[in-house]
Amino acid sequence: MMKREFEKNENRRYKRKIAIFRLFSFAPYFLCLFSIAFCIQAAAQPAGVRPPILKDVGIDQLLNNQVPLDLEFKDEGGRTVKLAEYFKDKPVVLSLVYYNCPRLCTQVLTGLLGTLKTLPMTPGKEFISLSVSFDPNENSDLASAKQKEYIDRLKKPEVANGWHFLTGQEAQIQALTKAVGFRYVWDPVSKQYAHASGIIVLTPGGKVSRYFYGIEYAPRDLRFGLLEASGGGIGSIADKIILYCYQYDPTRGEYSLVVFRLLQVFGALTLITIIALIVFLTYMTKKKEARWASQMTNGK
Numbered sequence: 001m002m003k004r005e006f007e008k009n010e011n012r013r014y015k016r017k018i019a020i021f022r023l024f025s026f027a028p029y030f031l032c033l034f035s036i037a038f039c040i041q042a043a044a045q046p047a048g049v050r051p052p053i054l055k056d057v058g059i060d061q062l063l064n065n066q067v068p069l070d071l072e073f074k075d076e077g078g079r080t081v082k083l084a085e086y087f088k089d090k091p092v093v094l095s096l097v098y099y100n101c102p103r104l105c106t107q108v109l110t111g112l113l114g115t116l117k118t119l120p121m122t123p124g125k126e127f128i129s130l131s132v133s134f135d136p137n138e139n140s141d142l143a144s145a146k147q148k149e150y151i152d153r154l155k156k157p158e159v160a161n162g163w164h165f166l167t168g169q170e171a172q173i174q175a176l177t178k179a180v181g182f183r184y185v186w187d188p189v190s191k192q193y194a195h196a197s198g199i200i201v202l203t204p205g206g207k208v209s210r211y212f213y214g215i216e217y218a219p220r221d222l223r224f225g226l227l228e229a230s231g232g233g234i235g236s237i238a239d240k241i242i243l244y245c246y247q248y249d250p251t252r253g254e255y256s257l258v259v260f261r262l263l264q265v266f267g268a269l270t271l272i273t274i275i276a277l278i279v280f281l282t283y284m285t286k287k288k289e290a291r292w293a294s295q296m297t298n299g300k
Helices: 002-043 104-118 140-154 157-161 170-180 219-230 237-244 259-299
Strands: 072-074 080-082 092-097 128-133 163-166 182-187 192-195 198-202 208-213 246-249 254-257
Touching: 092 104, 092 170, 104 128, 104 140, 104 198, 104 219, 128 140, 128 170, 140 157, 140 163, 170 182, 198 219, 208 219
Parallel strands: 092 128, 128 163
Antiparallel strands: 072 080, 092 198, 182 192, 198 208, 246 254
């Protein structure tokens, strides 16, 4: 009797093990079906569709477009200034942000800060950096606090004369953002501005020269952008030679090496070296001949 009971229990345990084994053996198939269903659901949404709130957000490239320099803003000290005060003999790096932005604007300014730390140029010396708030509700006190924060993080107090933080009224802001192709909207749901990220390089005369997208900006690209925007007003001869080997790609917002131009530069340098060598050898030969002639004359 006990033996039969034992056999029944063993049989039940065996059946449970078989059931569990079968359940786990089908698990990969269930997982595969779930993945396929998820992919089908994702694919059901049309590719490239943007949320409605983002349809009016972006940066349109308006290269060579003129920024109205008579626009008035408030600087970080509360002083009323015209943009023309910053556009004299230096190119300008423009960053459009709003200071109470919880995420993206902080990343833009932090990315610019990181670039300025390694850039072999200094705001106020070779160029001017302008950070302008597109939120008309922000004031100079907030701009001053933001300037202090980033100047302190840069650890270069003298840069305060070359990196300004401005605020303005709606009409002035709209005129500036429209001139550089910067589009943004207010999102009433999140109670934040929806906007793109990037910085813009302007010529000393206030014309749009270059765009750099995202939240990180290669020091090399910004350096080249400033060199081009200055029209030769800043940078050394070596900078100009290096810049010649690179070309701005407006679709990517960066500079890429042009192999043909690089070969031209190497070819020119090679030719100059050969000519210099020929001149040097000719000079040395004539010098030796003159010395031999002098020795022959003295020998007679």
